[in-house]
Amino acid sequence: MPRQNIESGTAEMPECEKGERREKGAERREEKRREEKRREEKRRGEEDSEIPQEVLQEMSSSCSSPMRLLIASIATSRLL
Structure with missing residues (x-):
């Protein structure tokens, strides 16, 4: 004061x-x-952490189904 x-x-x-x-x-x-x-x-x-959508699509289309799930989960976790 x-x-x-x-x-x-x-x-x-x-x-x-x-x-x-x-x-x-x-x-x-x-x-x-x-x-x-x-x-x-x-x-x-x-x-x-942003991954271009084209890259994700190309990666997932050239892989088997379990691999697609793995790629999608990794990409999703990186975006969170």
């Missing part, structure tokens, strides 16, 4: 509160950086 500086007539914040505010601000900035990094990693992961 700011205290009144009698000499200058202005409010002055005690040093301990200034430090606490700096720490909270630093924590908020760090949390924002972490959140942005998570979003970026998630976006990259989504881009990397």
Whole structure:
């Protein structure tokens, strides 16, 4: 809580509160950086996991039925 500086007539914040505010601000900035990094990693992961539909069709058409199921399950799990 700011205290009144009698000499200058202005409010002055005690040093301990200034430090606490700096720490909270630093924590908020760090949390924002972490959140942005998570979003970026998630976006990259989504881009990397996309398999073109033509490739899936070509792979599954040239394989036996059990192999098609395996390919489809792998492709589906990569997209999730």
